[in-house]
Amino acid sequence: MSAKTQFHADSNVTTADTDRRAFVRRALGGYKTTRAKTETAYASWEHARDAASAIKYEGINHLDAMLEQFEQQFTARGGKVFWASNSQQARDYILGLARDRGVKSIVKSKAMTSEEIHLNDALEHEGYAVIESDLGEFIQQLKHEAPYHFVFPCMHLKRDEISALFEKELGSAKTDSPEELTMIARRWLRRHYIEADMGISGGNFIIAETGMISITENEGNARLTCAHPRIHVALVGIEKVLPRLADLALFLPMLGTAGTGQNMTCYNSMYGGPRQPSEQDGPEEFHVVLLDNHRTRLLADPEQRDALHCIRCGACLNVCPIFKNIGGHAYGTTYQGPIGSVITPHFRGLQDWKHLSGASSLCGACTEACPVKIDIHHHLLHNRRNAMKEKPALLEKLMWKAFSWFMNQPRLYAFATRFTPWALALHPLVKATPLDPVQSWTKTRDFPDAPTKTFRQLWKERVR
Amino acid sequence: MNGDREAILGRVREALRVPAPRHHEKPAPAPGSIATAPFREWLPVVGPTHEDRLASFMRLSESLRTEFVNCPTIELAGAHLAKLASDHGWERLATHAGDLTDVLAEHVRPREVLRIESDYDKNALEACDAGLTECECLVAQTGSVCVTTRSSGGRALSVLPPHHVVIASRAQLLPDLTAAYELLAQKYGASGYPSFMGFINGPSRTGDIERILVLGAHGPKKLTVLLVP
Amino acid sequence: MRVTLFIPCFIDSFYPQAAMAVVQVIERLGHTIDYPEAQTCCGQPPFNSGFWDEARDVARRQMRLFRDAEVVVAPSGSCGAMMKVFYPELFEHQPEEAEVRALAAKTFEFSDFLVNKLGVRDVGAKFEGRATFHDGCHGLRELGSKTSARELLANVKGLEMVEMSEGESCCGFGGTFAVKYPQISTAMAEVKCNSILETKADYVVSNDLSCLMQIQGWFDRNSGRTMKSLHLAEVLVQR
Numbered sequence: 001m002s003a004k005t006q007f008h009a010d011s012n013v014t015t016a017d018t019d020r021r022a023f024v025r026r027a028l029g030g031y032k033t034t035r036a037k038t039e040t041a042y043a044s045w046e047h048a049r050d051a052a053s054a055i056k057y058e059g060i061n062h063l064d065a066m067l068e069q070f071e072q073q074f075t076a077r078g079g080k081v082f083w084a085s086n087s088q089q090a091r092d093y094i095l096g097l098a099r100d101r102g103v104k105s106i107v108k109s110k111a112m113t114s115e116e117i118h119l120n121d122a123l124e125h126e127g128y129a130v131i132e133s134d135l136g137e138f139i140q141q142l143k144h145e146a147p148y149h150f151v152f153p154c155m156h157l158k159r160d161e162i163s164a165l166f167e168k169e170l171g172s173a174k175t176d177s178p179e180e181l182t183m184i185a186r187r188w189l190r191r192h193y194i195e196a197d198m199g200i201s202g203g204n205f206i207i208a209e210t211g212m213i214s215i216t217e218n219e220g221n222a223r224l225t226c227a228h229p230r231i232h233v234a235l236v237g238i239e240k241v242l243p244r245l246a247d248l249a250l251f252l253p254m255l256g257t258a259g260t261g262q263n264m265t266c267y268n269s270m271y272g273g274p275r276q277p278s279e280q281d282g283p284e285e286f287h288v289v290l291l292d293n294h295r296t297r298l299l300a301d302p303e304q305r306d307a308l309h310c311i312r313c314g315a316c317l318n319v320c321p322i323f324k325n326i327g328g329h330a331y332g333t334t335y336q337g338p339i340g341s342v343i344t345p346h347f348r349g350l351q352d353w354k355h356l357s358g359a360s361s362l363c364g365a366c367t368e369a370c371p372v373k374i375d376i377h378h379h380l381l382h383n384r385r386n387a388m389k390e391k392p393a394l395l396e397k398l399m400w401k402a403f404s405w406f407m408n409q410p411r412l413y414a415f416a417t418r419f420t421p422w423a424l425a426l427h428p429l430v431k432a433t434p435l436d437p438v439q440s441w442t443k444t445r446d447f448p449d450a451p452t453k454t455f456r457q458l459w460k461e462r463v464r
Numbered sequence: 465m466n467g468d469r470e471a472i473l474g475r476v477r478e479a480l481r482v483p484a485p486r487h488h489e490k491p492a493p494a495p496g497s498i499a500t501a502p503f504r505e506w507l508p509v510v511g512p513t514h515e516d517r518l519a520s521f522m523r524l525s526e527s528l529r530t531e532f533v534n535c536p537t538i539e540l541a542g543a544h545l546a547k548l549a550s551d552h553g554w555e556r557l558a559t560h561a562g563d564l565t566d567v568l569a570e571h572v573r574p575r576e577v578l579r580i581e582s583d584y585d586k587n588a589l590e591a592c593d594a595g596l597t598e599c600e601c602l603v604a605q606t607g608s609v610c611v612t613t614r615s616s617g618g619r620a621l622s623v624l625p626p627h628h629v630v631i632a633s634r635a636q637l638l639p640d641l642t643a644a645y646e647l648l649a650q651k652y653g654a655s656g657y658p659s660f661m662g663f664i665n666g667p668s669r670t671g672d673i674e675r676i677l678v679l680g681a682h683g684p685k686k687l688t689v690l691l692v693p
Numbered sequence: 694m695r696v697t698l699f700i701p702c703f704i705d706s707f708y709p710q711a712a713m714a715v716v717q718v719i720e721r722l723g724h725t726i727d728y729p730e731a732q733t734c735c736g737q738p739p740f741n742s743g744f745w746d747e748a749r750d751v752a753r754r755q756m757r758l759f760r761d762a763e764v765v766v767a768p769s770g771s772c773g774a775m776m777k778v779f780y781p782e783l784f785e786h787q788p789e790e791a792e793v794r795a796l797a798a799k800t801f802e803f804s805d806f807l808v809n810k811l812g813v814r815d816v817g818a819k820f821e822g823r824a825t826f827h828d829g830c831h832g833l834r835e836l837g838s839k840t841s842a843r844e845l846l847a848n849v850k851g852l853e854m855v856e857m858s859e860g861e862s863c864c865g866f867g868g869t870f871a872v873k874y875p876q877i878s879t880a881m882a883e884v885k886c887n888s889i890l891e892t893k894a895d896y897v898v899s900n901d902l903s904c905l906m907q908i909q910g911w912f913d914r915n916s917g918r919t920m921k922s923l924h925l926a927e928v929l930v931q932r
């Protein structure tokens with residue numbers, strides 16, 4: 001089944017699930033008010049967005065120099081950098097590392113890049129025990145299901161579903177308390193932080209100036225993942241660069257505010273190398289895998305290059321009416337929501353994924369919510385244009401050609417529209433049947449009542 | 465072996481040959497601005513005095529569920545720590561060597577005190593009820609505690625035990641994140657940064673289940689900040 | 694002032710009474726209406742579908758037609774945004790670029806025209822009832838107009854305005870999206886309309902009739918309660 005057919009099938013199912021839609025909407029309801037309140041603490045949220053956009057612009061438009069500077073600084077502190085063009089190279093490097101260093105168990109903190117390259121499958125296939133430690137990811141891993149939202153992985157699940165899952169997989173007692181469920185996971189995961197040989201994380205920012213990876217999280221699982229395992233691997237997309245360490249003074253609060261409405265996320269950690277000589281703990285080795293995986297393809301499109309400014313806060317998903325109604329899984333992508341619909345065609349092929357750009361009312365709530373001012377909803381228009389330019393759907397092309405010809409014949413147009421009231425009056429005869437030319441509208445909605453005359457006719461009569 | 469370095473850099477350079485349009489306006493500095501970072505003035509602003517900082521830190525601590533205690537003397541901070549130890553029945557406390565921690569640790573008498581030094585026993589740390597650390601600074605703007613491997617006994621001490629207690633002195637309370645980064649640059653910029661630096665905002669938390677806030681996801685369930693003169 | 698009207702194609706055919714109300718409101722304020730009868734469509738449907746060449750073919754005639762107009766007023770945030778925001782993008786680096794920018798500068802959405810161009814906030818209207826206002830996304834976000842329509846409605850005697858909880862949420866129309874993805878579009882309408890129902894309003898008012906076509910269409914089919922949708926001008930014209 002093509003991605004498009006799958007999308008239609010899945011979204012038809014999910015939009016019919018009124019209960020789940022209401023649940024997801026309620027869960028995101030708090031976000032809107034909390035975020036609005038937190039924004040008011042800023043001297044100017046709008047100017048802060050401008051400043052953030054300018055800094056990411058600087059980073060992305062000097063990406064080569066930024067990455068080289070990062071590598072040089074990071075390597076000087078004993079870190080290792082591996083450059084991966086694609087998923088295969090990234091997976092092979094991490095697998096090779098695990099093999100060479102005699103790794104037995106692996107603990108992971110949340111990394112969308114690892115979802116992107118299907119790292120867990122590859123590691124498990126080679127016999128490694130891999131434990132996701134972020135609560136949401138842990139739940140999704142137990143459920144053998146992809147994250148529903150790239151910041152809130154299991155936001156679609158109700159507590160009783162999670163309790164049932166824990167009962168089955170962990171043998172815990174039934175509970176309807178989110179706190180008790182969290183503690184079950186806490187107890188379960190605790191030993192793994194200490195016993196694992198390898199910790200795998202993502203990264204929110206690559207700091208070029210000082211050669212650091214910055215990781216933002218609420219739970220503390222990433223900090224624990226990076227504390228005791230003897231090898232730390234951070235798998236990071238090349239677009240995550242920030243020029244200077246002090247830029248984080250802007251980005252850390254903004255990421256928290258846009259992501260969850262917090263004034264700052266609980267833990268914001270900067271890692272600049274493995275354990276240093278005078279330090280009490282930390283990994284013996286720290287590897288950063290810089291992942292391209294078609295990001296340079298997006299970089300080569302200056303019109304949409306700003307999509308690489310994305311800091312994966314998830315704000316565009318939180319406000320998106322499409323996301324709230326179809327849910328995260330219907331997208332069939334690693335990155336859901338508006339930003340996913342923009343970038344997936346660049347990563348995985350325009351013709352196969354252009355339907356996501358079509359599946360938008362272009363309301364612009366995403367662009368308004370974006371902390372780094374990515375022109376998200378206009379890029380959906382750009383994808384639509386590029387897709388048609390690259391490979392126009394013949395019938396549709398003919399239709400729009402005819403449309404534009406017709407709209408350039410004002411006399412014919414005026415003549416034809418005189419029949420609209422009649423057509424509308426006759427429409428109920430075929431309404432919502434296969435003979436109805438607008439049945440994809442009328443299956444679920446009514447059509448306007450027939451007016452007696454068009455405005456053009458009324459105007460003529462009036463002038464006369 | 466560093467993988468596809470040249471190929472990736474080549475693609476990046478090729479891509480960047482065509483410049484991208486800007487969607488941001490050049491942010492103009494606010495009138496009379498004294499900001500050193502171009503964005504500092506757009507962020508939450510904290511007043512100029514120590515009292516302003518204190519008020520902001522207290523307010524944010526409350527919303528972050530950090531227990532913040534402004535102690536008139538270090539003895540009183542010690543007394544507060546002793547009370548925490550007895551209230552919660554701490555049996556094992558972990559800490560690191562430091563001017564403030566050394567004084568404070570004298571005030572508590574749990575059965576065991578674990579000193580975090582090179583090659584400490586991580587299982588022993590996991591068994592501790594609380595971790596007592598110093599910090600680099602406190603940030604009034606965000607209610608953050610800034611810790612580094614250097615200031616706070618490594619990476620795990622401030623995150624593994626279920627209760628993290630921070631001791632800081634008055635001068636360490638800085639106005640904003642930019643000031644914190646200035647401090648870090650001043651202290652470590654030339655000689656080398658610690659391998660871990662972090663801003664901690666309240667106890668560990670999650671909202672992963674139905675977006676309902678639960679404290680103590682994986683890190684500390686409680687965070688106490690003791691401020692001494 | 695001589696006001697040149699652009700009546701979008703679907704308003705011409707489906708909602709002539711709303712367009713007539715626009716004429717009356719502006720005339721009562723002492724201005725003259727000019728309606729070039731050779732107008733058709735702004736070109737948004739092919740533009741949104743990715744067929745920019747075809748959209749340009751439609752837009753060009755629009756541009757020529759309004760070349761000599763003093764101001765152009767459109768009673769639709771969506772078609773207004775097409776001319777004000779998307780024409781300049783559509784004709785970027787094209788010979789017509791300067792001309793579309795000039796057209797963009799003198800084009801106004803109806804409520805924006807009354808409040809920001811004419812400086813009118815009270816048109817002396819009287820209308821009994823309880824109503825809620827729906828922001829069309831194009832008017833709200835492309836044109837950045839949130840307050841104009843509300844100010845005008847606040848001054849209508851007898852009218853009680855109440856905000857809905859999903860005020861800034863999209864109704865799900867989205868042009869061809871509504872027929873290409875009818876299930877998603879309808880799900881969005883359902884959320885919007887339930888939020889309208891919660892306000893216990895008798896009327897839902899908007900400055901975008903395309904949204905109202907979606908909202909009214911959903912109500913007529915799905916809700917037990919009758920809901921009347923009105924274009925802003927249809928309220929402002931009442932005395």
